[in-house]
Amino acid sequence: MRAKEVNSEMISKKGNPDKSADDKWVLRLYVAGESPKALTAYANLKKICQEQLKGRYSIEIIDLLENPQLGAEYQILALPTLVRKLPVPVRKIIGDLSNTERVLVGLDILPKN
Amino acid sequence: MNKTASKLAIESLQKSPSGIKGFDEITGGGLPTGRPTLICGGAGCGKTLFGLEFLVRGATQFNEPGILLSFEETIEELTKNVASLGFDLEDLVKNKKIALDYVRVERSEIEETGEYDLEGLFIRLAYAIDSIGAKRVVLDTIESLFAGLPNQLILRAELRRLFRWLKEKGVTAIITGERGDKTFTRQGLEEYVSDCVIMLDHRVTEQTSTRRLRVVKYRGSTHGTNEYPFLIDENGFSVLPVTSLGLNHTVSNKRVSSGITLLDKMLEGKGYYRGSTVLVSGTAGVGKTSIAAHFAEAACKRGERVLYFCFEESPDQLMRNMLSIGIKLEPWVQKGLLQFHATRPTLYGLEMHLAVTHKIVNAFKPDIVILDPVNTFVVSDKEYEVKTMLMRIVDFLKSKNITALFTSLTSGDTSLENSDVGISSLIDTWLLLRDIELSSERNRGMYVLKSRGMANSNQIREFILTDHGVELREVYIGASGGLTGSARVAQEALEDAELLKRKHEIEHKKREIERKRKALESKIATLHADFDSEESEAVKLIKAEQDIIKKLEQDKMEMAISRKAVMEKRAPVNLKKSL
Numbered sequence: 001m002r003a004k005e006v007n008s009e010m011i012s013k014k015g016n017p018d019k020s021a022d023d024k025w026v027l028r029l030y031v032a033g034e035s036p037k038a039l040t041a042y043a044n045l046k047k048i049c050q051e052q053l054k055g056r057y058s059i060e061i062i063d064l065l066e067n068p069q070l071g072a073e074y075q076i077l078a079l080p081t082l083v084r085k086l087p088v089p090v091r092k093i094i095g096d097l098s099n100t101e102r103v104l105v106g107l108d109i110l111p112k113n
Numbered sequence: 114m115n116k117t118a119s120k121l122a123i124e125s126l127q128k129s130p131s132g133i134k135g136f137d138e139i140t141g142g143g144l145p146t147g148r149p150t151l152i153c154g155g156a157g158c159g160k161t162l163f164g165l166e167f168l169v170r171g172a173t174q175f176n177e178p179g180i181l182l183s184f185e186e187t188i189e190e191l192t193k194n195v196a197s198l199g200f201d202l203e204d205l206v207k208n209k210k211i212a213l214d215y216v217r218v219e220r221s222e223i224e225e226t227g228e229y230d231l232e233g234l235f236i237r238l239a240y241a242i243d244s245i246g247a248k249r250v251v252l253d254t255i256e257s258l259f260a261g262l263p264n265q266l267i268l269r270a271e272l273r274r275l276f277r278w279l280k281e282k283g284v285t286a287i288i289t290g291e292r293g294d295k296t297f298t299r300q301g302l303e304e305y306v307s308d309c310v311i312m313l314d315h316r317v318t319e320q321t322s323t324r325r326l327r328v329v330k331y332r333g334s335t336h337g338t339n340e341y342p343f344l345i346d347e348n349g350f351s352v353l354p355v356t357s358l359g360l361n362h363t364v365s366n367k368r369v370s371s372g373i374t375l376l377d378k379m380l381e382g383k384g385y386y387r388g389s390t391v392l393v394s395g396t397a398g399v400g401k402t403s404i405a406a407h408f409a410e411a412a413c414k415r416g417e418r419v420l421y422f423c424f425e426e427s428p429d430q431l432m433r434n435m436l437s438i439g440i441k442l443e444p445w446v447q448k449g450l451l452q453f454h455a456t457r458p459t460l461y462g463l464e465m466h467l468a469v470t471h472k473i474v475n476a477f478k479p480d481i482v483i484l485d486p487v488n489t490f491v492v493s494d495k496e497y498e499v500k501t502m503l504m505r506i507v508d509f510l511k512s513k514n515i516t517a518l519f520t521s522l523t524s525g526d527t528s529l530e531n532s533d534v535g536i537s538s539l540i541d542t543w544l545l546l547r548d549i550e551l552s553s554e555r556n557r558g559m560y561v562l563k564s565r566g567m568a569n570s571n572q573i574r575e576f577i578l579t580d581h582g583v584e585l586r587e588v589y590i591g592a593s594g595g596l597t598g599s600a601r602v603a604q605e606a607l608e609d610a611e612l613l614k615r616k617h618e619i620e621h622k623k624r625e626i627e628r629k630r631k632a633l634e635s636k637i638a639t640l641h642a643d644f645d646s647e648e649s650e651a652v653k654l655i656k657a658e659q660d661i662i663k664k665l666e667q668d669k670m671e672m673a674i675s676r677k678a679v680m681e682k683r684a685p686v687n688l689k690k691s692l
Binding site: 041072092098 | 214216217218222224225226227229230231233234236258262
């Protein structure tokens with residue numbers, strides 16, 4: 001796997017009292033090259049993570065143009081797609097993540113409605 | 114734009130053969146190369162299978178690797194499903210002839226959070242295409258995306274892009290789609306894929322299902338526009354064009370005996386033409402099957418192979434019944450020259466019957482095929498369809514130079530010369546069996562209604578089933594017309610009696626003359642005897658007289674000598690001469 005690790009911040013400091021210490025978030029963002037949508041998505045993701053999951057997350061960016069075979073693992077069709085690998089269950093959200101509320105719902109950070 | 118150039122381009126539209134039996138014939142070569150084709154139809158009508166067979170045949174027969182992007186079934190499911198049709202997908206995948214990819218779209222897992230496109234799908238497809246150098250792509254069925262992705266605007270735009278992209282890639286693609294209410298597909302895919310649209314249908318009429326295929330549209334190509342029945346069996350898809358074979362089969366001048374000597378005599382003394390189609394029709398119980406069995410037995414005796422389809426009796430029953438008229442079929446079955454196939458016409462649809470016929474004929478390679486009877490199909494389906502089916506069977510058998518014998522039951526209330534199935538025009542030799550009712554007796558009669566290409570007898574023969582087979586009798590032709598059955602027997606007996614009487618009379622006369630001759634002869638004999646005795650008496654008398662004369666002469670001589678006189682000698686009297 002030649003995934004391009006753009007940013008991997010692992011901070012063990014406890015930020016959110018609701019979550020346990022080993023509750024780390026592993027997120028993977030699938031993009032196709034440095035398209036405007038990909039850049040927007042990455043910026044939005046960074047922002048949301050900083051705000052909601054400070055220090056408890058890692059983001060892996062996979063460029064399918066470079067590694068097309070990686071798309072099958074999580075059934076990636078739409079781009080950009082964000083996959084929450086951890087905590088389980090796996091969740092997928094698609095789009096450039098500009099709708100913050102939906103991202104939070106989709107990632108199960110906020111309960112649905 | 115140069116009009117003629119584009120026209121030429123259309124005319125030389127390249128086609129990729131699908132390898133599906135019959136389909137390439139109706140489309141004039143297959144699917145348009147490098148363009149997407151839409152296959153639409155209801156649930157369970159064979160869309161996926163069509164796509165898969167297109168891929169498998171492409172990979173195995175035309176050296177064109179292919180990709181299947183499945184949105185509905187997983188790879189394992191697909192592999193298992195098509196294994197029953199004889200496709201070994203695993204092997205093909207291993208040899209990089211086919212790549213399978215399962216795309217799962219789960220609405221619950223997808224949350225839309227802004228702008229997106231389906232580049233991921235494109236990339237996966239492109240990756241798959243490049244990895245095996247695919248020339249063929251099947252998307253089955255892309256409509257699942259509509260259920261998974263809420264934003265239809267994006268989806269439709271992306272689909273449009275996808276099909277354009279497929280064209281640019283130059284792959285021959287099949288896109289399947291579920292049939293919609295008023296549109297070809299539920300999601301209106303025909304908007305995007307408009308080069309070639311094929312509709313599959315699975316209809317149930319009278320409890321029998323028939324699959325049908327229709328080429329709705331084929332841009333830049335002529336194509337058959339009919340609905341063609343097709344079927345799916347263990348060898349995959351086969352489309353059966355109604356008249357794909359045309360009427361250009363070569364004919365044989367060879368003749369083949371019907372197995373009944375007098376019937377052969379009615380047909381110029383030689384029997385049917387080889388490769389012709391014979392119809393034996395008649396009302397119930399006139400012996401149609403017996404004629405068929407005779408034909409079969411005669412063929413087997415010549416060492417030919419016979420395929421017997423029976424739709425009303427089981428082979429055992431048929432063989433037993435034929436034994437009663439002295440036709441032994443069982444030894445031929447054991448020798449492998451005769452093969453029975455007994456199925457109820459209602460077992461499956463006409464197309465399946467047709468396909469089964471094709472398959473068995475191709476496997477058994479018979480010289481003679483018997484269908485007994487053909488009109489039981491009418492019960493199960495519409496007459497027109499039966500006719501087209503029989504037409505196809507006739508065409509098929511003729512193209513293989515197989516002599517076919519059909520029997521057909523005519524019901525009592527219709528005209529005898531009107532076969533129920535209306536296939537008379539397809540028939541070369543038509544034997545009609547009829548019952549002749551005369552003086553409260555029902556007898557069988559047979560005549561040759563028509564026989565193409567030969568001077569057949571126009572006589573109605575009496576047809577008798579005996580313990581040594583079918584016998585055709587010369588019909589009694591007398592002053593009062595043709596007589597059959599006991600009337601004929603009575604007439605014949607009458608004539609026989611008369612003849613006998615005449616014979617007796619002649620004998621009698623002969624005897625009388627003999628007797629008279631004998632009487633005459635005996636009379637002659639007595640006369641002879643009388644005469645003989647009289648004659649001997651006379652001779653005796655004459656002798657005595659002569660002796661007396663001699664004595665007298667001697668005496669005279671002696672007297673003369675004594676008197677020394679000279680006397681001249683007298684000639685003696687010839688008694689015999691004077692008699």
